[in-house]
Amino acid sequence: MPAVHPSRRTKLSDFLAAVFGHGTLGLLALEPPGRGSFLLLGLMNSIMIAVGATILGLTIGIAGACGKLYGNPVIKDLCEVYTTLVRAVPELVLILLLYFAGTDLINRVLAVWGYPPADINGVVAGIFVLGVVQGAYSTEVLRGAILAIPQGQIEAARAFGMPLMLMLKRITLPAMLPFAIPGLANLWLIATKDTALLAIVGFNELTQTTRTAAGATKAYFTFFMAAGALYLALTLFSNLILGRVERWARRGLPSVGGAA
Amino acid sequence: MSSESSVLTAAPRTSAWLQPHRIVLILIAAALVLASVFYMRWDWLPGYLPIAIGGIWRTIWLLLASAGLGIMLAIPLGLVQATGPKILSVPAKTFCTIIRGTPLLLQVWLLYYGLGSLFPQFPWIRESFMWPYLRQAWPYGLLALTLSFAGYEGEVMRGAFAGVARGQLEAARAFGMSRWKIFRRIWLPQAVQRALPTLAGETVLQLKATPLVATITVVDVYAVASRVRQETFVVYEPLLLLALVYLCITGIIVFAFRKVEGRIPTRLG
Numbered sequence: 001m002p003a004v005h006p007s008r009r010t011k012l013s014d015f016l017a018a019v020f021g022h023g024t025l026g027l028l029a030l031e032p033p034g035r036g037s038f039l040l041l042g043l044m045n046s047i048m049i050a051v052g053a054t055i056l057g058l059t060i061g062i063a064g065a066c067g068k069l070y071g072n073p074v075i076k077d078l079c080e081v082y083t084t085l086v087r088a089v090p091e092l093v094l095i096l097l098l099y100f101a102g103t104d105l106i107n108r109v110l111a112v113w114g115y116p117p118a119d120i121n122g123v124v125a126g127i128f129v130l131g132v133v134q135g136a137y138s139t140e141v142l143r144g145a146i147l148a149i150p151q152g153q154i155e156a157a158r159a160f161g162m163p164l165m166l167m168l169k170r171i172t173l174p175a176m177l178p179f180a181i182p183g184l185a186n187l188w189l190i191a192t193k194d195t196a197l198l199a200i201v202g203f204n205e206l207t208q209t210t211r212t213a214a215g216a217t218k219a220y221f222t223f224f225m226a227a228g229a230l231y232l233a234l235t236l237f238s239n240l241i242l243g244r245v246e247r248w249a250r251r252g253l254p255s256v257g258g259a260a
Numbered sequence: 261m262s263s264e265s266s267v268l269t270a271a272p273r274t275s276a277w278l279q280p281h282r283i284v285l286i287l288i289a290a291a292l293v294l295a296s297v298f299y300m301r302w303d304w305l306p307g308y309l310p311i312a313i314g315g316i317w318r319t320i321w322l323l324l325a326s327a328g329l330g331i332m333l334a335i336p337l338g339l340v341q342a343t344g345p346k347i348l349s350v351p352a353k354t355f356c357t358i359i360r361g362t363p364l365l366l367q368v369w370l371l372y373y374g375l376g377s378l379f380p381q382f383p384w385i386r387e388s389f390m391w392p393y394l395r396q397a398w399p400y401g402l403l404a405l406t407l408s409f410a411g412y413e414g415e416v417m418r419g420a421f422a423g424v425a426r427g428q429l430e431a432a433r434a435f436g437m438s439r440w441k442i443f444r445r446i447w448l449p450q451a452v453q454r455a456l457p458t459l460a461g462e463t464v465l466q467l468k469a470t471p472l473v474a475t476i477t478v479v480d481v482y483a484v485a486s487r488v489r490q491e492t493f494v495v496y497e498p499l500l501l502l503a504l505v506y507l508c509i510t511g512i513i514v515f516a517f518r519k520v521e522g523r524i525p526t527r528l529g
Contacts, residue, residue, distance in 0.1 A: 073279065073281050073282075074281050074285070077281070077282065077285055078285075085503075085507070087464075088464070088506065088507050088510040088511075089468070089503045089506050089507060090467070090468035090469075090470075090471050090482070090506055091468060092468075092471045092472065092482065093471065093482065093499060093502055093503050093506065094503075096499055097496070097499050097500075097503065100495055100496070100499075101496065104495075189360075189361075193362070193363040193364075194363075195363075196363035196364075196365040196366055197363075197365060199365065200475065207363060207365055207366050207369070210366070211369060211373075214373065218377070220370070220373040220374040220377050221370070221374045221378070224366060224369060224370035224373070224374055225370070227366055228358075228362045228366055228367075228370065231361060231362045231363060231366065232357075232358060232361040232362055235360075235361035235362075236357075236361065
């Protein structure tokens with residue numbers, strides 16, 4: 001069997017060395033010369049913000065969906081304006097607008113009450129900004145899911161004389177869950193990836209820590225690949241969990257594909 | 261239900277839309293716009309108008325080029341996932357998973373900083389005719405946007421291809437059409453028709469992804485707004501105007517896709 005041509009082999013190893021740099025994989029170690037711990041810390045921050053933003057977004061989404069479906073005409077129109085505006089303007093612009101406007105507003109309110117300007121916590125600001133963005137999308141997802149509930153169930157609840165809040169708790173929210181879970185799962189995945197945008201305002205989440213580490217060591221490929229692997233692992237793990245949640249929410253319902 | 265009764269009693273559509281509360285809301289919105297025109301600072305606008313228009317043009321150009329190239333990649337990606345042999349479908353699925361599983365900002369930075377630091381190490385790349393382009397930032401931005409669009413749309417096209425009724429393809433085969441002709445005349449048009457509403461939404465998402473290339477020094481409309489903010493210390497006005505520009509482009513995209521969808525003959529029932 002002919003061996004691999006020696007010059008070709010060196011070319012390949014040269015290429016790999018150029019891509020990853022000599023021994024740069026050691027830079028991913030968790031101990032101080034390596035910067036792996038920074039990346040994991042950034043990942044923790046990213047997950048924290050994504051969880052907070054999803055919870056805030058769901059809260060806004062439930063309120064917005066109810067406002068769009070059951071509110072009076074003014075509330076309906078205001079909800080429509082909110083979802084249209086937020087979904088048409090890039091997240092990056094919204095993050096800048098809400099971040100600066102939000103901190104500015106809080107500091108002005110503090111100044112009126114005679115307090116010194118506060119230093120806004122990056123995590124809280126990130127959760128607020130991404131939560132407002134997520135809220136617009138989850139409003140649409142939840143509205144569609146509520147509309148997908150068979151009309152008879154809601155009419156039956158009304159016929160029993162349930163007040164709106166009780167009906168929401170007992171009938172509407174549980175019944176819409178199987179229709180909403182796929183859309184909400186998608187939103188969770190978007191939230192985890194949108195945390196990367198907070199790097200633009202200098203917040204220390206995974207992408208920002210990766211850029212810092214890569215810039216300091218010049219091992220760009222190694223660090224960006226490692227961060228990509230972390231994001232991908234988070235996505236795949238989420239998919240696993242969300243698949244189970246969806247199966248649980250759909251229990252007792254006919255399967256999606258049907259017999260065909 | 262109240263919605264049904266309102267449909268039954270609805271007057272012509274325009275008068276139903278222009279209800280009293282809407283007039284009040286429109287007046288409030290107009291007052292807000294007028295207040296922002298008169299009370300905010302706009303004196304920087306004339307000086308920056310030429311580069312702002314250049315930025316808008318570059319944003320639109322990036323959007324069109326990446327969406328066009330991306331959809332051309334997405335069609336084979338979707339097709340092999342829907343019908344191809346494993347040796348093609350597994351790599352296609354892996355590509356879509358990786359693109360959809362990592363943030364676009366990370367992909368942009370990986371390509372720009374990673375490839376950008378890698379290429380100068382090879383003399384034959386520096387001597388090639390491509391080098392003047394590879395030294396600039398926009399090819400990396402365009403590549404990242406294209407790959408991202410291809411990854412998301414590959415998934416959409418897979419669903420669209422799989423959703424075309426089997427009877428249609430069997431009928432085409434019964435007519436003796438060749439495989440290529442079936443694809444060109446039957447399968448692709450019906451898949452695109454199914455995917456069009458999704459593609460409209462995805463194109464808007466792609467527009468909203470374009471400002472990420474500003475982080476690698478491509479001067480799109482977002483980068484122009486950032487420059488105005490840095491040079492004039494005006495905080496909100498450029499951002500508000502920027503949001504308005506994106507709103508307008510979004511409106512144009514939605515309108516254009518509605519026109520295209522309206523042209524496709526549909527049969528009810």
